Amino acid sequence: MKKISILGSTGSIGTQTLEVVRENPDMQVTALAAGTNIELLEAQAREFCPRLVSLWDEEKAKDLAVRLADTGIQVLAGMEGLLSAATEETAEIVVTGVVGMIGIRPTIAAIEAGKDIALANKETLVTAGHLIMPLAKKNGVRILPVDSEHSAIFQSRNGEEGNKIEKILLTASGGPFRGFTRKQMEGIRLQDALKHPNWSMGHKVTIDSSTLVNKGLEVMEAKWLFDVELSDVQVVVQPQSIIHSMVQYEDGAVIAQMGTPDMKLPIQYALLYPERRHMNGERLDFWSLRSIEFEAPDLKNFPGLSMAYEAGEKGGTMPTVFNAANEWAVAAFLRQKIGYLQITDIIEAAMARHKRQENPGLEEILQAEAETYSYIEDRW
Numbered sequence: 001m002k003k004i005s006i007l008g009s010t011g012s013i014g015t016q017t018l019e020v021v022r023e024n025p026d027m028q029v030t031a032l033a034a035g036t037n038i039e040l041l042e043a044q045a046r047e048f049c050p051r052l053v054s055l056w057d058e059e060k061a062k063d064l065a066v067r068l069a070d071t072g073i074q075v076l077a078g079m080e081g082l083l084s085a086a087t088e089e090t091a092e093i094v095v096t097g098v099v100g101m102i103g104i105r106p107t108i109a110a111i112e113a114g115k116d117i118a119l120a121n122k123e124t125l126v127t128a129g130h131l132i133m134p135l136a137k138k139n140g141v142r143i144l145p146v147d148s149e150h151s152a153i154f155q156s157r158n159g160e161e162g163n164k165i166e167k168i169l170l171t172a173s174g175g176p177f178r179g180f181t182r183k184q185m186e187g188i189r190l191q192d193a194l195k196h197p198n199w200s201m202g203h204k205v206t207i208d209s210s211t212l213v214n215k216g217l218e219v220m221e222a223k224w225l226f227d228v229e230l231s232d233v234q235v236v237v238q239p240q241s242i243i244h245s246m247v248q249y250e251d252g253a254v255i256a257q258m259g260t261p262d263m264k265l266p267i268q269y270a271l272l273y274p275e276r277r278h279m280n281g282e283r284l285d286f287w288s289l290r291s292i293e294f295e296a297p298d299l300k301n302f303p304g305l306s307m308a309y310e311a312g313e314k315g316g317t318m319p320t321v322f323n324a325a326n327e328w329a330v331a332a333f334l335r336q337k338i339g340y341l342q343i344t345d346i347i348e349a350a351m352a353r354h355k356r357q358e359n360p361g362l363e364e365i366l367q368a369e370a371e372t373y374s375y376i377e378d379r380w
């Protein structure tokens with residue numbers, strides 16, 4: 001029986017993880033954590049019977065405890081609850097499906113408790129990769145990528161572990177505004193930015209995909225997961241999201257992982273690694289596909305990607321500032337408080353004023369996040 005704790009169980013990654021669990025009788029959920037969605041978490045708790053559930057919202061957690069009183073399921077709240085879900089004693093693997101830097105502390109706690117990590121929450125590696133990767137090594141736990149591109153790279157490394165990577169070819173859809181100039185992006189509305197061409201995902205990552213900030217975060221995520229230089233990660237626009245990413249080896253061979261855009265595959269692969277198991281769903285049909293297209297990314301009109309390379313090259317607290325500024329700006333755009341182009345303007349301004357700190361610990365990372373927020377809040 002594979003025992004799984006899911007952080008962010010009510011979100012896009014969380015609900016798809018539960019679909020995978022539903023289809024695999026040898027998987028069992030031991031803990032579930034969410035933010036505020038009490039209705040869905042209650043339904044999930046009743047269906048999957050975990051040992052504990054947690055809601056970030058303290059008041060709603062109290063209400064949930066009353067609602068679940070007949071079940072014997074422990075109900076917790078806040079950071080304490082999130083950490084308890086991450087370290088639930090019987091869990092073997094923790095799916096990090098929360099969104100944003102809130103994922104850092106539970107990921108660290110899970111690793112310290114000896115749990116394998118099925119990592120969807122890329123913000124954790126972007127901001128704290130230099131802490132997470134050595135900690136995982138020290139505790140003998142595996143960081144198994146769930147992000148589709150990183151799962152593809154991981155799959156393309158299978159059997160090649162001893163061979164050096166020459167280059168990672170990280171594919172990008174280009175988002176809904178591929179081909180737009182910045183001028184054409186001036187009037188973009190929230191509902192337009194939420195229309196990803198290929199993937200159905202949570203709001204934050206969908207906006208990140210549209211600005212190419214998602215690809216920037218993924219470049220840094222790849223650096224930590226596969227121990228490569230940022231300059232060895234090349235972004236290739238592949239508009240259909242059929243090739244999920246590729247690895248080029250020293251003899252020039254390129255190994256790719258392909259498939260329809262469906263996150264259940266990388267989720268199941270991470271949960272069952274190294275086993276592959278039957279999965280229902282669409283298969284690629286090359287006769288109807290006919291061709292697969294490629295483009296170079298447009299760095300001029302999508303500055304989020306170059307700023308991510310710059311933040312990653314500078315290192316220290318700079319990736320935290322890049323990420324925190326983006327988290328703030330995307331949340332404000334989702335509340336319709338700022339315009340679309342201001343997202344990257346805010347990241348640029350926050351990075352420009354930041355005095356970088358080398359090799360930050362957890363407290364310094366969280367402080368850089370807080371300082372970035374207060375700098376932005378004073379100006380926007």
Ligand SMILES: NC(=O)C1=CN([C@@H]2O[C@H](COP(=O)(O)OP(=O)(O)OC[C@H]3O[C@@H](n4cnc5c(N)ncnc54)[C@H](OP(=O)(O)O)[C@@H]3O)[C@@H](O)[C@H]2O)C=CC1
Nearest residue numbers: 008010011012013034035036037056098120121122201202
């Ligand atoms: N969706 C996808 O296909 C992909 C996502 N990712 C990454 O995975 C992560 C999750 O993305 P996605 O599933 O789309 O996001 P969603 O917004 O759909 O879901 C986020 C989840 O996190 C929960 N949550 C938010 N804040 C807290 C908190 N403070 N404490 C506990 N739980 C919290 C939410 O709970 P509630 O619903 O109650 O608010 C929800 O369950 C992101 O880092 C994203 O970049 C990577 C690749 C693909």
Ligand SMILES: CC(=O)[C@@H](O)[C@H](O)COP(=O)(O)O
Nearest residue numbers: 147148172173174175209214
């Ligand atoms: C499904 C997934 O992994 C997303 O992170 C996806 O990568 C978004 O697509 P683009 O950022 O390439 O538009």
Ligand SMILES: [Mn+2]
Nearest residue numbers: 147148149218
């Ligand atoms: Mn991705």
